[in-house]
Amino acid sequence: MKQRILVALDIGTNSLKMAIAKIKEDGGLEILGVVEEPSSGVRKSVVVRPEETAKRIASLVRKAEQMTSVHIKEVIVSLGGSRLFAVSSHGLVAVSRADGDISKEDVDRVLQAAQTFSLSQNQEILEAYPTQYVVDGEEGIREPIGMKAVRLETDVIAVCLFSPDLKNLTAAVLEANLEIAGVVPSPLAAAYGMLSAQEKEMGVAVVELGAGTTSLAVFEEEDLKHIAILPVGAENITHDIAIGLRIEHDLAERIKTEFGTCLGSKGKRMEKIELANGETFTFSSKFVGHIIEERVKEIFQLLNKELKKLGKQGQLPGGVVICGGGAKLPKIAEFAKKELKLPVKIGSAKGLITLQEDPAFLGVLGLLVGNLQDEESTSVTQKSSRTAGFLKKLLKSFIP
Ligand SMILES: Nc1ncnc2c1ncn2[C@@H]1O[C@H](COP(=O)(O)OP(=O)(O)OP(=O)(O)O)[C@@H](O)[C@H]1O
Ligand SMILES: [Mg+2]
Structure with a gap:
């Protein structure tokens, strides 16, 4: 069976960090290596000169490949910077099926409805995280699929960003000849690694x-x-x-x-x-x-x-x-x-055996842990309504 590898990249103001892990047969993670490289072209956690950052990413990849003998093609990357912000929002839809059974489509629609608030021109939503569903007025529901209702509502925390920040981050990673498996708000990465x-x-x-x-x-x-x-x-x-x-x-x-x-x-x-x-x-x-x-x-x-x-x-x-x-x-x-x-x-680091005890690496390790949890919630139900994707899969159209 082909070995499954996950690679995470954390672009920091001071240093770039990369962690490479193997998904073990029991589903756990084995850290194969953690490497660091001084940062360049980054200001307050935001890529401002992508070409410079790309060179450092390429050098980080060389280090990581030497250490682990893994060929690195794709990375999960975190996005930070003080222009990231959270908006609380609410969505409401009518349940579509005649028999009133809430379907995955209804959940997708209500999540979409919760993301229709106005943002200024250069802002966009990275990901919306549902905090609860409300089924015909009944609050605090976590798994609405399969329940019967006329009206489905949700409360979400939408993590929003300044589009040029994401564009520069993407440009730096692509310029270093890597593909992007997904983008995660950096405060969440750290949380997933520890809590x-x-x-x-x-x-x-x-x-x-x-x-x-x-x-x-x-x-x-x-x-x-x-x-x-x-x-x-x-x-x-x-x-x-x-x-x-x-x-x-x-x-x-x-x-x-x-x-x-x-x-x-x-x-x-x-x-x-x-x-x-x-x-x-x-x-x-x-x-x-x-x-x-x-x-x-x-x-x-x-x-x-x-x-x-x-x-x-x-x-x-x-x-x-x-x-x-x-x-x-x-x-x-x-x-x-x-x-x-x-x-x-x-x-x-939660549940990880790693020699890297440095708290500066908990963010990059958390990118791996969060991604694994995301993959674990394989049931369509869970994926659509609870986790809503730790990982934001970038739209292909975004990639130049
Ligand atoms: N013993 C220490 N005491 C105080 N600060 C320290 C110590 N060791 C490292 N630091 C500081 O930690 C910072 C680096 O931390 P870290 O690697 O988490 O930042 P980064 O990811 O590059 O930045 P950011 O997340 O803000 O973009 C540096 O400012 C460094 O001086
Ligand atoms: Mg950092």
Whole structure:
């Protein structure tokens, strides 16, 4: 039997990440390799110069192929950037069959009806995720197919994007001679990589602290409730340190990753760091701690605002799960707990055996996990009404 391979690509502000997995006979995933390449042509998680990004993708593919001996043709890719946004919408249709049995076609039609709201010219819907169906006024239905009714309604969270962002992402991937198996909103990828069904049922938020962006996905009663991406991330901390200490970016990045910590403004030691030319640079760890705390506090305050909009500030029993490169900042979970007034933990890959324990890779691994779950829901019923496709299959017409 032909081996089934899945390849995921996460285009980040700081780095591009790829994960290659084999689908095992028992249906599980075996990670064959995870590779990373510095990013180029990407600003705040959005491809702005596709030709540059394409070169880095091609180089990433070479690395991945060398590592795994797999020929890579097709990738599942995530789309991020602060122009991604969620819209809550409602759809209503009359059930078409004379006997009143709700069919897959009715579900497709009601999902379509829920996506007929107006967007500005350069915006489009990436995917609509149903949160419930309403069957003749009966709310909270998850599986309407086969039920009898006159009227079928649905509530969806539609994830929308700025069309040129998708166009540039697609151009970069195609230019690197890859085909696109599907596009996933990046906050969802991270969530699929980490969350248990129980956490999603209880109510949980996933926060991915990337370099240029911080993303939020909120789930409740197993369903997606909200998505937001803030245009601020761990790279802003580096900038702040560079400005605060009047030093170059690379030195600031070293200070952040080697000495940085949240809750670090209490210390008062002077620290020394050796420079490439053999000299040493001395700085106050208390001052650096203060700079980091101010920026991280700002990020959590913005996240709190998003939670407040949902009425979920301090109100998520499943707590907050953090990932992304910024999650490596020591004491970030303790800091977040204080700021968000919620239980907080650093995420880990759900049900995957991988040597890659780095939280920065949970997004790309989640692309694989989500895709597998999507494939698993093979029954037409489930696919059409519950998952509605983790993966957005790109229309062929979109590809030049
Ligand atoms: N120990 C650490 N402390 C603080 N920040 C860290 C640490 N290690 C890595 N980072 C930061 O994590 C960021 C990279 O994270 P990640 O790979 O998740 O970002 P990205 O995917 O490239 O960006 P984005 O998702 O925003 O487009 C960098 O800003 C890096 O400085
Ligand atoms: Mg990222």
